[in-house]
Every structure is written in C-alpha cells, then in structure tokens.
Amino acid sequence: MKRKLSTIDISLVGMFVALMAIGANITSIAPFMVIGGVPITMQTFFAILAGAILGSRIGAISMCVYAFVCLVGVPVFAKFSGGFTHLFSPTFGFIVSFIFTAYVTGKIIEKKRTLHAYVLASLIGMSINYIFGTNWMYYAYKLWAAAPEGFTYSLAWLWMIVPLPKDIILSIAAAVFAYRFNRTLVSRGYFKSLSKTV
Template sequence: MKIKTREIVFVAIFTALTAVGAFISIPIGPVPITLQTLFVLLSGILLGPKLGALSQIVYILLALIGIPIFSGFSGGPQILLKPSFGFAIGFVFAAYIIGKITYKDINPKKIFVASIIGSVLIYLFGLPYMHYILNYVMKMNLSIVEVFKMGCLLFIPGDLLKLILANLVARKGLGIFRNQINGYN
C-alpha cells in the first residue's frame, strides 16, 4: 500500500486521538469507560477503511512496544494479558468495516448503520478475549453472562452517546476532512 505524507499525518493524528481517548478513563471494572471508541468510529468514517484501520494498528503496536498509551497509562507486551486488549483488536476491524461501508457512498443513514456495525464488531472481539483472560489467566471463573454484563451492558449508554457524537462530527466535517486527506485545499 503506497501512502502519502499527508495520509501518514492523518493516521498519526487518529493514533494520537485514540491514545488520548484511553487517558480519559473511568475505571468501572476490568474494562474502563474511555473515549477511544469515539475516535475509532471517526477514524473509519473520516480516513476510510485502510487508513482508519492503519491508525488503530499503529496504536496497538505503539502500546505493545512499551509506550504507555493504553487505558491506565499501560503499555508493553503485558497488555496482551489485560481483559480489555481484545477490544483494541476490535478497533482495527471496526475502523476498516466502517470505512468500507461509508467511504464511497456518504450519507447519514450509512454512517449511522456503519457506526453501529463497528461498535458491535468491537464487542465481538472484546468479549470473548475478556472472557478468556478473566477465566483462564486470572482464574476468576465467570460465566459468559457475567462477562457480557461487565464488558458490554454497562457500556451501551455511553457507546450510544459516542456513536451519536461521532456521526454529528462526521456530518459536519467529512467533506472538509476528506479534501484535506486528498490534498485539496
């Protein structure tokens, strides 16, 4: 994939925004409430599938090499053992799918539906990973229902707010943002 300097800058911006979103955190159990999903949704909508996913891959790689940009200011290979790491894996797929759905045909309904699909994808990766870590690494012996309650149900109201906010931001700035990425002033 050939990538322009301007595109690298926007990937870096969304990598940084995702990291900042992790720092704005409310710890409520094994998975804190953060603003990360807002920036994941926006990365897919505004950057498109490849660059949106790339921004999330870079975020994960930076954390894995030790930069403390995960929630709780954590980083390093040990983040693989955090119950929340699976959600970060879901970020990559969510950004890609959201971008794939919205990039060619931009309309508010598609953006909203794509954001819902992306949010669901994050949970589809995050919840099984969380279940595995809590039960087989931390030996907590929790049922799937208990993990669903602590890793999903608590977050739905906040996720809906972030989804709405991402869609409002996207509608206001999408044309301008995409023109900047493509080099039109």
C-alpha cells in the first residue's frame, strides 16, 4: 500500500520543480547552447537526481508536477516559457521522458544501493531520456511540426551527439552525489522518509 505524501515529500517535490526550472534556463544566459532547436540544459541531471534521491515514486511525481505547472502557464521551461502550446513542441517528448527517467532510476536504486547501481541507474535513466525524447522529436517534426529542410531520423540523432558527452558526465556526477547524499544525510536520519522505499 502506497503511503501518503508527507510534508517533506511535498517540499522536496517543489524543490526539484524549481531545480528543473533552473536547469532548463541555463540557455537564457548562454543562448548559443541550442543545437538544432534542442536546448542543451541540465534537466537530465536533475531528473536523474530526483529519482536517485527521492525514489521512483516521489521522483516521478516531481517530474509530473514540473510538466503540469508549465502546461498551465508557469514559465519553467527553456527560455522561461510555459503554456499548453508546449504540448505540441517537438521537444516536449524530453519533458515527458523525465518522468520515466526519474522513475526507472529510482526503481533500480531501490533494489540495490551500491555505487555501481547508482551509476548504472543514472546511465539507464539518461538513455531513456534520449531514446524517448529523440523519437518523439523525430515523429513530431514528421507529423505536425515544420521539419527543417533535409530532416531525417539520422539527423535527429546527430543533433543529440552534441549534448551526449555532457549528459554522460553529469549523469555519473548525479549518481555519485546521490550515493554520497543517501549514505550521509539520509542514513543519519535527517530525511527519514527518503530512507524508505517509496
């Protein structure tokens, strides 16, 4: 039986929504970090961290809330944008993928809490983000968005090569940080609700 969200759960969900908004808008101070219409952000890092620290359930909820607050108009997406029209954006698939990224990352770690498991879970979470988001982007361009001239499935993946090294490094960094976090603050009882499987 799933336990109800505690006050600390709700607070941490809010915190990760804010972190996702910050990660999404790094391009606002570095506008050149946009390749082929895809912003190079730190959202993948924070989505992985959400699953690794909050667990599969709360981590996924935090990503659902993040997507929801944008769709209702709060400017938490890249370039401080928001609104229902984002649902039809070719890059919205990456936003949806964050829910699965957080959930799968957390689920793997809940089964085995070794550093190796954290790293493996983070890299799998990142892969889900890339596979789901890139395929969504490709079909969005083909079905309802105005695709760039000469756009192909291979080109969609070629765009993703640019942020890939950064996301691999940040995914591993997220794994190490979450592992150390859970071995210190959580294990000492500062965040008791996080030490339980959620």
